[in-house]
Amino acid sequence: MPATRIAALTWIAVLGCANCAGAVGQTPGPVDGQWTMPAKDYAATRYSPLGEITAQNARSLHPVWTFSTGVLGGHEGQPLVVGDTMYVVTPWPNVLYAFDLTREGYPLKWKYRPEVSANALGVACCDAVNRGAFYADGKIIYNLLDGHTVAVDAHSGRELWKTRIAEVGNGETTTMAPLVVRDRVIVGAAGGEFGIYGWIKGLDLASGRPAWSARNLGPDEEMRARGDTFRPPYDQGTDLGTHSWGNDSWRTGGAPVWGWMSYDPDLDLVYYGTGNASPYNPEQRPGDNKWSASVLARRPGDGSLVWAYQFTPHDNWDYDATGAMVLADLTVGGRPVKALVHFDKNGFAYTLDRASGRVLIAQPFTPLNWAEAVDLASGRPVLNPAKQTGVSRGNVKDICPSLEGGVSPASPPAYSPRTHLFYTATANLCMDYATKHAQHLRGTPFVGVDSPYRGGPGGYLGSFLAWDAARGRKVWENKEPFPNWSGALVTAGDVVFYGTLDGWFKSADARTGRVLSKFKVGSGVVGNPITYRGPDGRQYVAVYAGIGGDWALLAGDTRSDDPADVRAPADYVKDIARYTSQGGIIWIFAL
């Protein structure tokens, strides 16, 4: 890279940091026009200090490049841009593309095609998705669906190491994006629909060898929870991860890790959420079922557990807590707070003290009725007795949100330190929930529910909204005709970007929500937009189009690639297939 170019980028980075006083754990290094980790920075803000695109000029955004990934299926996640190269990981079979941004048409430098077992296709509950890669130490690091983590040389495309971390035959698949902190690659596995014994692992960055492994439930020793260092804010006692599971049900209790991770370098804590408790019939697992549907804070070096907070004790509704944990320094009630903000599937938006795990604010961001409120003294939800589920309760009607969540954990929010607002997609669906006794049979699902959906109150199915997490209130909301499954991006130009399930990619004024531009991108958007500064110094915005990520969401009739699998439209999105079908396209926009 020429010296003048480095100087320019440094200048931009310095300018940018003047604007990011509220964010923590920014990408180390001087170059801030890049996008080197899934959520842009360790704080998971998905905020870029690039400001060429503004609310005044965004109406002239137009596509400047596209590329077909050659793969159909839910294109979740986001590209990375490191230096002058863009890296893209596809859904299964998890091809890694490296595009040369310095040449006309962005030709490939190389592509990496790992061998990935097709058996993983039938074990991944919710489409063969991949949530992206992480760049560190000259390596592109990501997970293959069949339970492997790979490190690929960012320059040559050669495989440096490949480590088996999960067992597909046990119901484990690996869809999440790794987080790298110092010399640790932190990874987890999905499998809440297969009764896995959920875990998280720290691999050695240089070799890929496992350095530590910690369960998300079970005995303290296996959870790496030591009496002298584990301080949950609302609980006392030992072995909470077994005592809160009747009938030893923790052994098949789920608590998978398939969402996003964040990291606070000052506190040296990694934050991540766990998924649902298994099986869906809660009567098979009496108790709180700790630490499913929770946020856990661990030391990245040795994995030791520092605190944990459970959003949904005794999960009755498949309310995974695997959505992003966004770190921001807020002023709450006149007091500065190192906050963690989380939009949960259960419909509440939480503002926590990220040093202690205590809840400061919990307010609904989307219609919900399973609970009345969250009691701040105990941290527990005040339950609505009419919406509790289980075999003995039969078919429980009209529970909101649906098990798709008030927002999908696959759709991460963004935070702007300029507007002090958080931006998130929502899904406004409700459900009936009829459980049955589920039999655990290794290699087969451990679910046991019939849960048809319908549209939630208000006559819309989803939205994109701005949230004031210091006060727990909505600031603006753009309603959408379909559930919104896109991640969010916000920039120093005070522009937010998101896509829709019917295939529109939109920019909007971050302060008002007014839509500034929209373009039909060929397939529904379930990925997360990013922005970067190209080799020519201009600001670009990239996003995937490729509907998928959840078979119930897809309704199945947006597929056209399998003549042996024809499905009827779902009752609640009868015409989604009229507006979109599967795809796999990378789009880049510019002014």
Added chain:
Amino acid sequence: MLLTGALLSCGQQRAPQPASVAPPGIAHESHIVAGDVAPEASILRNPHAGDAAVARSGALLFTAMNCDGCHGTNPPGAGWVGPNLGDGRWRYGGADAEVFSSIYYGRPRGMPAFGGALGAEGVWTLVTYLQSLPVPPNVATESWQN
């Protein structure tokens, strides 16, 4: 009753023994035959074809063995992670032997082999149930006009 037998048989399967000569297999009538010379193979027929009582047992097995966890519940077999089993179309063939093989031996896109857990009789019971599912009209056409 069937289920109890099926679960008892878990863990009792023997490891397959290596052999140098292919044993007579199951004929897959939908496959193309090279040179019109079909391999030595047996025709398998569902011994319970059309038996409504067996189909009702199969419906119980369909949920007890967690088939619905992948192939859907509403209506049964409508498709989720696994393909729709009620559209009259079959990824690996819809002849008796082909559906039997898919369940008994599994398929390489994540369909587990249930032959060990269920035995041949249990698998035929499931096949009978799947063949009893009504195929809706107009599978091929989805229209948004009026």
